[in-house]
Amino acid sequence: MTDHIDSLVRGRDAFRIARLALAQMEESQVWPTPLNFELWLYAISDPEGPIGREIYRLVNSGQPLTDAFAEELAVEHLPRLRLTEEIRDAGDQLTRQLAAISSAISVAQISTNEYGRALEGASRELAQPTEPQQLRRVIETLSISTRRIQKENATLETRLASSAEEIKRLRTHLEQVRRDAMTDALTNLANRKAFDDELNRAFEVAHTTGKVLSVGILDIDHFKRFNDTWGHQTGDQVIRYVASLLGKASVHPRFAARYGGEEFAVLFPNEDARTVTAALDALRDDISCRSLKRRSTAEDLGVVTVSAGVATLRAGDTPQTLMERADKALYQSKNAGRNRTTNGETSLAA
Secondary structure, eight states: OHHHHHHHTTSTTHHHHHHHHHHHHHHTTOOOOHHHHHHHHHHHHOTTSHHHHHHHHHHHHTOOOOHHHHHHHHHHHOHHHHHHHHHHHHHHHHHHHHHHHHHHHHHHHHHHHHHHHHHHHHHHHHTSOOOHHHHHHHHHHHHHHHHHHHHHHHHHHHHHHHHHHHHHHHHHHHHHHHHHHTBOTTTOSBOHHHHHHHHHHHHHHHHHHOOOEEEEEEEETTHHHHHHHHOHHHHHHHHHHHHHHHHHTOOTTOEEEEEETTEEEEEEETOOHHHHHHHHHHHHHHHHTSEEEOTTTOOEEEEOOEEEEEEEOOTTOOHHHHHHHHHHHHHHHHHTTSSOEEETTTTEEO
16 A cells, blocks of 8 residues: 555656645645645545545544544554554563663662671671570571572562563564564565665765675656556556566675665665676566566556666765666666666666
């Protein structure tokens, strides 16, 4: 669903849909906050979906769409906000565990101090001539204090072990949340945020070491035709198909990501533009060598092709200018007839 919206707001009808969303919000007296606008785009895109049903149910009943309702709807149905909520919950649990550990340690410190005072008192008494009865009383006092400190230490060990196990579980959960936040749900490739982070890291390495860094941007040709003809689920099938082949062709240290909609980006550390152009040409051939069928009906979807652009890091470049050159090369491929790769360093379509 998120992928559908991403394509929708970058398509030919984007501004018409945006105006329709604002008109409906104004008619329903809903403030055009970023969250409300995003929810309304989902509702217009899929009126029978969970967000659309809830919003139009509220509108038709004459009830107001409050900020609290919008936030609850978003947390339940928007992946990025679900992740935020999971991180917040994990943080709250971690805070409680740390508070419990701190409390247990404070109690243990008090008990240890008391036990120390008991030992000190016993030492003073034993340093003087002591009657058997008095000696027995000192030993009994020490025995009671020792049993108490042993019991409290055992309790502390149990609480610390339990907290350590819970913190380990939270760490594992947060690591999964972090991976989810960096992964595109439709394709299981890295997402735009993960790509930007990796691009900055690879840029710093190349800038420091003087090694080569190239980037490729790919876009599915005539993708809107698939959506308009067969529907968005089939469009998603096409995106997953391209992503699967791209993933196989992008083994480490290459780094592939879904950059947005039907567009993908790949980092090529230590590979120059000529080598990358050849690699993307091979990928294009692999993508276009078979005809896809619609899963639900087995209807023939035809051949899928992609266009690509390549750029290599130059002196004085920033990550942004590197991506801009690759993007410009991609559009040269589009303008030259699609289904081709353009080496942005030579501006020759392969």
